[in-house]
Amino acid sequence: MVSTQGRLTIVLACCAAMCSAQAEPLNLDAEYLRQREQLIKQMADRQWCADVAGQVAHPASLIAESDRDPADVVIRRTGALLDHLSRQGVDLSDAAGQLDKLRQRAAEVPLDAAADRQAIYLQACHLRRRIAWSNPLLDFDKLLFLTRHRPMRGDHHMVDQYYGFNAKPGGSVCVLEKPFSDQPTARDVLKDVKVTSGRLAGQTLNAGSFNTLDLDYDGESIAFAWTECGTVPEDADWSNQPWSKQRAIDNHKPYYHWNPSTVFHVFRAKLDGSQLVQLTDGPWQDFDPCFMPDGRIAFISERRGGFLRCGGNRPNPSYTLHRMNGDGSGVATLSFHETNEWNPSVDEHGMVVYTRWDYVDRDDDGAHHMWTCYPDGRDPRAWHGNYPKKRETRPWMELSIRAIPDSNRLVAVAAPHHGYNYGSLVRIDPQLPDDGAMSQLRRITPEAHFPEAEQAPGKPHDRGKHNPAGEVYGAPWPLDENFYLCVYDPGQRHHGIYLVDVFGNKELIWRDPSIACVDPMPLRPRKRPPVIPDQVRPAEQSASATVTVMNVYGADFDWPADTKITALRVVQIFPKTTFHMHEPRIGAADQSLGRGVLGTVPVEADGSAYFEAPVGVPLYFQALDADGRAVQSMRSDTYLHPGESLTCQGCHEPKREAHTSLKMNSAPLALRREPSKIKPAVEGAWPLSFPRLVQPVLDSQCVDCHRKHPDSPDLTGAIGKNGWSKSYQSLAPFAWKLYGANGSIFATGSRSTAGQLGARASKLIKLLEDGHYDTKLTDDQMHRLVLWLDTNANFYGVYHDLGRQGRGECVNPLLQ
Structure with missing residues (x-):
């Protein structure tokens, strides 16, 4: 008698070997008739x-x-x-x-x-x-690709799609022989191959699920992610999980359990099936391996820690860009960004290109588009798509971004936030000015609308909605600017491999009706991009880095008249360490980040600044006037590595203009001296906590008078709703704040307007400056209010020990 477990193992092993079967001739007439049906719909x-x-x-x-x-x-x-x-x-x-x-x-x-x-x-x-098939670009006789099922459970979401415990068992790494014939043959290159080292040594990968594939530049080695699709036993340990077993059950996700058998790990192998090695292990999702020109491998991992802020009732750990040696040693964090990133690749110049979800004090659906950095993680930059004027007038999200050979352009999938990595294909030209809409983009597959942004091609939703779904194209591999390998299925389930071109043609190369194909690429050596030398020092050699601003006035916006910037404020943000979006309510602005003000550095008369900054933490900067009030503020973050020298031309400088230093006759004033050290902020500013920063001002200047007038707002530190003090609840309506909620872009845009933010825009400062009875604040007291108002008017500084924070105690962040 065969047990249920035994039958399941047999079924999964068969599923994993599906692409090893001898292919039948492609039924091209049936394929063309399906395409005809689509054309009829498009012509209607x-x-x-x-x-x-x-x-x-x-x-x-x-x-x-x-x-x-x-x-x-x-x-x-x-x-x-x-x-x-x-x-x-x-x-x-x-x-x-x-x-x-x-x-x-x-x-x-x-x-x-x-x-x-x-x-x-x-x-x-x-x-x-x-x-x-006569195209000279098709000068290869084999294709490499993965097969995998769509996730069988979990939220239909850009983050959850890369969770191993949501994966359906089945799939394989395949080589397609004779791809440009009418009878190609696929074979499973890892069927029955055993892992040679690590926890899974001696086991095969027949019964799990694959994700994200890459081919080394020599065309001989592959890297990919794989999960065992392990189940969570009844007696599983939940003490090391982000939530309790009961809470997981109550939210119908008892399988959201992070352990080595349920998450994705990165593997490497030779294409002849030898040297199958597990490179990563542990309770983290590790995926998206990308071979780098120097032999190391970039990948995406949850190891950095933290959670996204809009995940509702389920845990969604943040995963960001990492790097390791080719043998899996030397794992290092490249990105200290506070929320998720995806799909690294290497461009023609040796830079890493990836997708970053960027929502510091702004709409959580507003920006998940193209970023670049050096291979050692230095200098993260957004060259495209980070500041939309309206979310619905361009791709909602861009994934699978990959450089086009011998071009400065790139290809990407216009994908949804509340969906998977499929959609419409677009071409990006980051050398063109970004108008916050479509100026840098061209549609390769215009008949396919942008999921979540559009209801039909070129017809935006009034407010984003993933209906109709439109997850039809995916995984583009550019051959040049006109021709692309990709996967396609108008039914959005069993994507086949196609050659598509910019003229509207598509040709089926391979399809398995029982499982989806993904990540098709030519199986051949390819040009290795230049190796950019590392400039990051070991952390033990340098605990700091430097930042240079050539001229803060160099901007793509107008500063308020007669503005003089005298200092930059350096603010550190703390990644969220609790998984529920409203636990805690950090302040009156939903999805706000805990933060701490490190202090200020001077800006010279010519607008330049040069200063030391801490490494390995997300930072943002604010430009301050002579009164110490923010005139402009970032709504993104950056970070530095040990020994790094980060240079900015200005504040939101025009990206296509020649660097300021090339137009100067002499060095900026700040660079003629040693770098400034950050002048620490006042007590209570790191972490920035209302009870520590603001309540002392109220106790000194306001509470006694307000107590004499029963109808006056309560400005005491007594704790009330959300654990907030009565005083915070009274003052929050008079504060200036930015929300992270989906749709907040309609009220507050995607970037700050100079002079119209923080204390300058708050009702509270206006009330005080207009004269509030006999209230006379000291400079220090006014500075504390300004600091609170300029940094989004939070109550809590961090996400834990709320009672202690409410009582005015200093509670340091668990994760920086």
Whole structure:
């Protein structure tokens, strides 16, 4: 008798080996008829073509006015492909003659001759395929890819899609032989291969689930993520989990349990099946391996710690950019950002490109787009998409960002926040100015709308909504600016591998009707980008770094008239250490971050600043006027590595202008001296806690008078709702604050407006300056109020020991 467990193991082993079966010939007519159905839908209402006409990579990808039916569309687009390849020197004279005959035949056959029109359509599709396969870019005879199922459970969310315990068992690492034939064959390169070292030594990977694949530059080694898909036993230990067993059960997620058998780990292997090595282990999700030019591997990991702030009732640990040696040793944190990041790749210049979710004091659905950094983690920068004017007028999120060979452009998936890594394909040109919408983007697959942003291509939602879903394209691998390998399925479930082009053509390469394909790439060596030397020192050699601002007035906005910036305030933010979005309510602004003011540094008369800063913590900066009030503030964070010298041209400087230093006749004043040391802030500013920073001012100046007038607001430190003091509840409506909630962008935008923030914009300071009875604050007391108002008017400084904080005790952060 075979046990249930035994039957499950047999089933999973069969599933994992699916791509090793001998392939049947592709049923191309059936595929083309499915594409015909999609074309008919696209032609039914052509308004989308007008709506996106100025945003496409090539106009041939639209439906033309002259297109009467799918046959016309395919003939026209095939002609665009043929013309392009002919200009590349491909001899397509015979195909051109056949296409001319089809074009003439289509002009003669009436539209109501349905069978004849369909026959013309199918002939055009088969001719298109022959033309497509003549492309000189297809100079490889094998493809590498993964198969995997969509997550079988968990929230339909950009973060949860990379949790091992949500993965459905099954899948494999496959090589596709003869990919550009009508009968390609796939084989499982790791079937029955045993892990050679680590906790899983001696075991195969047949029964788990795969995710995120990369190929080394020599074309011989692969790296990927894999999970055992382990179950959580009834007697599992929950003491080391972010939530209790009962809370997990109450929220219908008893499988959200982080342990080595339920999470993704990174593996490496040779393509001949040898040297299968487990590189990472532990209770963290490790995934998205990316070979770096120097032989190390970048990857995404939860090891940094912290939780996202809008996860509702479930734990969502933050995962960020890390790096390790090729053998798994030397794991190092590259990114100290406070929330999630995804999908690192290396561009043509050797820089790391990745997606960062960026919502410091702003909309939690406003920015998860392209960032870059050096391979050692230095100098994180947003060159595109971080400050939208309206979320719905461009991709909601961009994932799978990858550099296009021999180009400064990149390809990405316009993906949803409340969904998975699929959507529409776009091309990014970060060298163009960013207008906060589509100026840097072109649609490669314009018939597919941007999930969550649009209800139809070019027709934005009034307010983002992931309906219709639109998770149809994914995992693009650029061959050049016009041709891409990717996966596609209009049914959004079992994505097959396709070659797509900017002219609107797509050709099926491989599809498994029972499981999705992902991460297709040519199996061949590729050009290794330049190796950028590390400039980060070991932490024991340098506990600090330096920041240079060449000219704070260099900005892409207008400063308030007669503004003089005298100092920069350095603020440290603390990653969230509790998983529930409202535990605690850190202040009146939802999803605000705990923080601490480190202090200030001087700005010289020419707008320059040069100062030391701590390493390994997320920071943001504020430009202060002569009264010490914030005139401008970051709504993002940066961080430094030991020994790093971070340079900013200005404050939100125009990114495409020549660096200020290249236009100067002499060095900025700040660089003619030693770097400033941060002048520490007042007591109670780190961590910034209302009971420690503000309540002493109220006790000294306000409480006695307010007690004499029963109708006056209660300004005592007595604790009330949310654990907040009565005084905080009384003053919060008079404070200036920024919310992190979905949709807050409609009220507060995606970036600060100079002079209209913090204390300068608060009702409280206006009330005091207009004269509030006989209240006379000292400079120190006014400074404390200003500091609180400039830094989002929180109550708590950190996320734990709330009672102690409420009583005015200093509670340090658990995670920095």
